[in-house]
Amino acid sequence: MPQSFSARAVDTASLPVIDIGDLSSDDPARIAALAERLHRACRDKGFFYVVGHGIDPALQQAVFDHAAEFFALPEAAKAALDKRHSPANRGYEALRGQVLEAGTPPDVKEGFYIGPELDDQHPAVQAGRFNHGANQWPAECPEFSGVMLRYLDEVTGLGERLMGLLALSLGLPREHFADYCREPLTTLRLLHYPPQPAKPQPGEKGCGAHTDFGGLTLLLQDANGGLQVWDANSGEWLVATPIPGSYVVNLGDMIARWTNDRYRSTLHRVVNSSGHERYSVPFFYSGNPDHLVECLPGCLAEGAAPRYPAVTVEEHLREMYQRTYA
Numbered sequence: 001m002p003q004s005f006s007a008r009a010v011d012t013a014s015l016p017v018i019d020i021g022d023l024s025s026d027d028p029a030r031i032a033a034l035a036e037r038l039h040r041a042c043r044d045k046g047f048f049y050v051v052g053h054g055i056d057p058a059l060q061q062a063v064f065d066h067a068a069e070f071f072a073l074p075e076a077a078k079a080a081l082d083k084r085h086s087p088a089n090r091g092y093e094a095l096r097g098q099v100l101e102a103g104t105p106p107d108v109k110e111g112f113y114i115g116p117e118l119d120d121q122h123p124a125v126q127a128g129r130f131n132h133g134a135n136q137w138p139a140e141c142p143e144f145s146g147v148m149l150r151y152l153d154e155v156t157g158l159g160e161r162l163m164g165l166l167a168l169s170l171g172l173p174r175e176h177f178a179d180y181c182r183e184p185l186t187t188l189r190l191l192h193y194p195p196q197p198a199k200p201q202p203g204e205k206g207c208g209a210h211t212d213f214g215g216l217t218l219l220l221q222d223a224n225g226g227l228q229v230w231d232a233n234s235g236e237w238l239v240a241t242p243i244p245g246s247y248v249v250n251l252g253d254m255i256a257r258w259t260n261d262r263y264r265s266t267l268h269r270v271v272n273s274s275g276h277e278r279y280s281v282p283f284f285y286s287g288n289p290d291h292l293v294e295c296l297p298g299c300l301a302e303g304a305a306p307r308y309p310a311v312t313v314e315e316h317l318r319e320m321y322q323r324t325y326a
């Protein structure tokens, strides 16, 4: 993959904009048309915008505002919430704390991880299950936890609706992923990208090229842009131009495993060449930790063997976290 930072600006038609308003329609033909649109987007780049999702723009804005307020706290206040203090991987991730692209310098971003709030008595916490536990909240920002948990709830619902549509797009019943969607592992990640360094180290950028680990990713990005998507057909990086209020949705590695790469998990990266502070909020819908991810019915050609062994959601996530936070 070329290490230059250039990317081709494209009109948004190359990453389709899918209005999912029809998901609540009781007309089967409209739902089928939507499933067909999703199928085409997933077979193509596995990256698309979703609008008509019903999430309140004021809540999206509140998430950005509170994220900016948090990242503006003194370094010591943020360091006190370092995610290394949390057995559930919650809290602050320092600038240059992750290497998403092996062999390049650490990512020029800082982050904050949030998940469903579970107290110490919860059986999954007692059992030490991956990513289950309490959040670490900044005492300096009193409204922060309420806003983030409300938003987490909303995007979790959207993730589940999209999994239903994904099942339809694969010719499966809408409920096919019901077990996967039961008590799902979910992660909300607030990200702050300083402007791209004037003299970057070779390969240094906001976020190294990677595929996402989980099921679906629903990304809210601000107006600065910087997200780039790898287009294997043209061998170029495409710019995912911000569309206010929309989600950039992409398929994670689990969907590639389920579909035997019929639907791909696509490389993406961030180069914040806007000259401004950039904020983004990816939400990762990773699913039930015990769910076994294996090749789906209908995704294997006659006589072919699955490319990936079956793996549980928890096993897969543990391995991917280890790889990028080593």
Ligand SMILES: O=C(O)CCC(=O)C(=O)O
Residues within 6 Å of the ligand: 189, 191, 207, 212, 219, 221, 226, 227, 268, 269, 270, 280, 281, 282
């Ligand atoms: O900030 C972005 O636009 C993308 C972030 C991302 O790809 C990730 O956190 O996995």
Ligand SMILES: [Fe+2]
Residues within 6 Å of the ligand: 210, 211, 212, 217, 268
């Ligand atoms: Fe990503």
